[in-house]
Amino acid sequence: MSAATWGWLVLLFPLLGSIFLGLTFRVLPQRIAGLVGIGAIVAAFICGIAALISLQGEPHDSRHVASSLWEYASVGGFTIDLGVYVDPLSVFMVLVVTGVSSLIHIYSYSYMKSDAGYTRFFSYLNFFVFSMLLLVLAGNYVLLIVGWAFVGFASYALISFWYSRETATKAGMKAFVINVVGDIGLVLAAILIFRELGVIDYGAVFEAAPEAFSTNQWEVVAICLLLLVGAFAKSAQMPFHTWLADAMEGPTPVSALIHAATMVTAGVYLIARSHSLFELAPTAADIAAFVGLGTLLIAGTIAIVVTDLKRIIAFSTMSQIGYMFVAVGIGAYSAGMFHMMTHAFFKALLFMAAGSIISAMANMQDIDKMKGFRKAMPFTAAMLIIGALALSGFPGTSGWFSKDEIIDFASFRGGMYEWMAIGMMIGAFMTAIYSFRIIFRILPGKPCEEAQHLIDTGHVVHGEPVNPKTLEPEDTDVGYPGEHHHIAEQATGMKIGMSVLGFLALVGGLVQIPGVTEVVTHFLEPTFEDSAFVGLHPTVEQAWIGLGKGGLISLAGIATAWFLYIKRPDIPGKLMNTFRPLHTLFVNKWYGDELVDFLVVKPFKGFGSFSNRYFERYVIDGLTAGTTGFVRSAGVAVRDLQTGLLRGYAVLMLFGIVAMVLYFLIRSI
Amino acid sequence: MAIEWYIVLSAMLFAIGFIGVLVRRNPVVILLCLELMLSAGALSMLAFSRMLGDQDGQVMVLIVLVVAACEVVVGLGLVVAMFRRRLPLDVDEMKELKG
Numbered sequence: 001m002s003a004a005t006w007g008w009l010v011l012l013f014p015l016l017g018s019i020f021l022g023l024t025f026r027v028l029p030q031r032i033a034g035l036v037g038i039g040a041i042v043a044a045f046i047c048g049i050a051a052l053i054s055l056q057g058e059p060h061d062s063r064h065v066a067s068s069l070w071e072y073a074s075v076g077g078f079t080i081d082l083g084v085y086v087d088p089l090s091v092f093m094v095l096v097v098t099g100v101s102s103l104i105h106i107y108s109y110s111y112m113k114s115d116a117g118y119t120r121f122f123s124y125l126n127f128f129v130f131s132m133l134l135l136v137l138a139g140n141y142v143l144l145i146v147g148w149a150f151v152g153f154a155s156y157a158l159i160s161f162w163y164s165r166e167t168a169t170k171a172g173m174k175a176f177v178i179n180v181v182g183d184i185g186l187v188l189a190a191i192l193i194f195r196e197l198g199v200i201d202y203g204a205v206f207e208a209a210p211e212a213f214s215t216n217q218w219e220v221v222a223i224c225l226l227l228l229v230g231a232f233a234k235s236a237q238m239p240f241h242t243w244l245a246d247a248m249e250g251p252t253p254v255s256a257l258i259h260a261a262t263m264v265t266a267g268v269y270l271i272a273r274s275h276s277l278f279e280l281a282p283t284a285a286d287i288a289a290f291v292g293l294g295t296l297l298i299a300g301t302i303a304i305v306v307t308d309l310k311r312i313i314a315f316s317t318m319s320q321i322g323y324m325f326v327a328v329g330i331g332a333y334s335a336g337m338f339h340m341m342t343h344a345f346f347k348a349l350l351f352m353a354a355g356s357i358i359s360a361m362a363n364m365q366d367i368d369k370m371k372g373f374r375k376a377m378p379f380t381a382a383m384l385i386i387g388a389l390a391l392s393g394f395p396g397t398s399g400w401f402s403k404d405e406i407i408d409f410a411s412f413r414g415g416m417y418e419w420m421a422i423g424m425m426i427g428a429f430m431t432a433i434y435s436f437r438i439i440f441r442i443l444p445g446k447p448c449e450e451a452q453h454l455i456d457t458g459h460v461v462h463g464e465p466v467n468p469k470t471l472e473p474e475d476t477d478v479g480y481p482g483e484h485h486h487i488a489e490q491a492t493g494m495k496i497g498m499s500v501l502g503f504l505a506l507v508g509g510l511v512q513i514p515g516v517t518e519v520v521t522h523f524l525e526p527t528f529e530d531s532a533f534v535g536l537h538p539t540v541e542q543a544w545i546g547l548g549k550g551g552l553i554s555l556a557g558i559a560t561a562w563f564l565y566i567k568r569p570d571i572p573g574k575l576m577n578t579f580r581p582l583h584t585l586f587v588n589k590w591y592g593d594e595l596v597d598f599l600v601v602k603p604f605k606g607f608g609s610f611s612n613r614y615f616e617r618y619v620i621d622g623l624t625a626g627t628t629g630f631v632r633s634a635g636v637a638v639r640d641l642q643t644g645l646l647r648g649y650a651v652l653m654l655f656g657i658v659a660m661v662l663y664f665l666i667r668s669i
Numbered sequence: 670m671a672i673e674w675y676i677v678l679s680a681m682l683f684a685i686g687f688i689g690v691l692v693r694r695n696p697v698v699i700l701l702c703l704e705l706m707l708s709a710g711a712l713s714m715l716a717f718s719r720m721l722g723d724q725d726g727q728v729m730v731l732i733v734l735v736v737a738a739c740e741v742v743v744g745l746g747l748v749v750a751m752f753r754r755r756l757p758l759d760v761d762e763m764k765e766l767k768g
Binding site: 643644645646647650651654 | 687690691692694699760761763764765
């Protein structure tokens with residue numbers, strides 16, 4: 001079978017799984033629903049591997065297959081095909097998405113055990129994966145938008161999964177609305193592409209673009225900026241980042257899915273996919289890189305100060321996605337995709353480990369209350385350490401290879417990119433500090449109450465179900481936290497998910513050792529062969545020097561974290577008091593929410609109430625009142641003719657007839 | 670005989686009928702007068718039909734007669750209804766439909 005056929009099968013399985021689970025949620029036993037959900041994604045993963053094999057069988061120059069099932073729409077002589085585009089980039093994305101999603105599904109199989117909405121959860125999860133696969137496999141911009149919007153909906157459904165929790169439904173709405181803003185940008189970009197080039201299929205667009213546009217022509221810059229609006233919103237880059245932290249309201253596997261495999265990487269994929277356009281608009285590419293840089297620095301500062309375990313990891317995602325944006329913005333496409341892959345491994349791992357600890361804490365997420373989990377949950381602790389090592393770029397781990405490849409490329413390009421590289425190094429230092437802040441705060445020391453309970457009795461503390469954010473009691477009808485707790489790290493599914501990801505997070509970087517194995521770069525080469533940067537990369541020596549620097553920064557960051565949180569735990573408090581305004585700024589997430597509230601929400605609300613007060617009252621009401629008033633006064637005017645006197649009517653009729661007869665008589669003369 | 674006589678007779682009948690409708694208040698008499706007016710119209714149509722020598726006028730007269738019969742049915746029905754409710758048989762008193 002050709003690669004395109006496998007591509008279609010990749011799409012088919014999650015869709016079937018989602019529909020099947022959605023239809024049978026009443027009759028299917030929980031265990032089977034979970035297995036069906038896992039099976040659908042694993043089948044998609046296997047088809048992805050088959051697509052990879054069949055694609056590698058093609059000669060180097062023709063490693064891209066477009067296939068169309070039927071016309072998706074046909075308007076005014078312009079047809080949009082329901083088509084997929086299978087090339088190394090999309091296969092790479094498919095493998096990462098389905099691979100990591102399979103593990104997250106296996107983890108959820110155990111994690112969501114006590115949830116009343118178990119089948120619904122798996123149906124949503126499958127739909128989420130399907131949407132993401134549609135996004136990466138789409139063969140034209142229109143189908144990309146379809147997948148893009150599906151992802152937005154799926155994220156809404158999953159973030160608001162516990163729909164009786166008000167904060168969760170609000171967070172879901174927020175994510176959805178911000179994503180729709182991005183969708184608008186994307187739709188406008190597609191319209192502009194069609195207007196300028198007359199085509200919408202990837203292959204045709206990238207072929208026509210270099211002839212139609214000169215470098216930095218305003219049309220192509222506008223297209224790229226609009227694409228960036230979509231990418232920023234989906235990937236939670238500034239100024240559209242505020243939804244990501246709130247998305248933590250969803251179940252932990254959902255956080256893992258959003259952050260690792262699906263959703264937030266879509267923006268990176270979009271830029272990499274449209275690199276032919278972005279290279280014609282270097283200004284837009286630079287904007288992408290600078291926004292990425294700004295986001296990674298700001299998210300780093302927030303992650304150092306917030307105390308909610310899941311939110312720390314969420315801000316670290318924002319920051320790592322920032323690295324990927326810098327990478328694809330400066331032309332290091334394969335490095336960006338490579339970082340996306342390693343990030344998927346260690347970020348999913350971190351979320352899984354965090355979920356395990358949170359369920360042991362009876363749903364408390366505050367790291368100030370966690371202590372001594374090294375003894376209570378040794379397996380989870382080990383996984384958390386592996387994840388943190390990879391995130392902070394400890395030498396030898398996957399994050400070390402991928403992050404430093406991006407930094408190397410930036411300093412290799414020189415000029416202002418050199419400064420960007422320095423900014424990213426500062427970001428890497430902060431990354432190491434906040435990753436090990438988690439480790440040093442919650443693993444060592446005297447076990448806290450919940451951890452001690454786990455050590456003593458072998459059972460997880462049973463806490464009253466409360467909303468971790470508002471501490472209000474929760475309605476358990478929609479499931480989790482449910483009546484029965486289980487020890488997260490002893491559940492088979494969770495153990496499998498975590499250990500495979502732990503292994504990948506440790507050794508996943510070995511596929512891309514500079515000068516030895518450069519699998520990702522070589523594999524993605526056919527996609528990026530038209531890029532101006534494809535032949536440009538640092539020499540092996542430069543790369544190793546960069547890796548050395550990266551390793552030193554990571555070690556320095558870890559050492560700083562150790563000094564701050566183990567050796568002298570009094571210092572963070574003192575620092576906090578000294579830099580009180582700065583701390584307030586960071587803890588409040590640089591007032592991003594408030595800024596959006598002030599700039600967008602408030603004006604819109606004001607406009608709404610203005611319209612209600614004036615437009616509605618005077619214009620709309622005036623129009624309707626005017627109409628009724630006219631009819632009523634016309635009635636008053638003619639009412640007196642209606643005397644009810646029969647003989648009077650007869651007289652009037654006589655006059656009427658006489659008048660008519662006279663009229664015709666006069667006319668005939 | 671010239672057509673004028675027929676027309677004049679028809680016009681006089683019509684005028685008598687109409688004046689009756691205007692001046693009388695008893696609904697029964699008004700109905701009688703209406704019949705007179707219809708017959709006047711029918712007469713003029715018959716006359717014209719003879720003058721032109723075709724049958725259209727005759728057909729129209731038959732239709733008019735049918736319509737007149739129907740109208741009388743409705744009208745007399747109303748009169749009977751008024752009588753049963755012991756209402757005064759006076760059209761000037763029946764003016765509840767005043768606007």
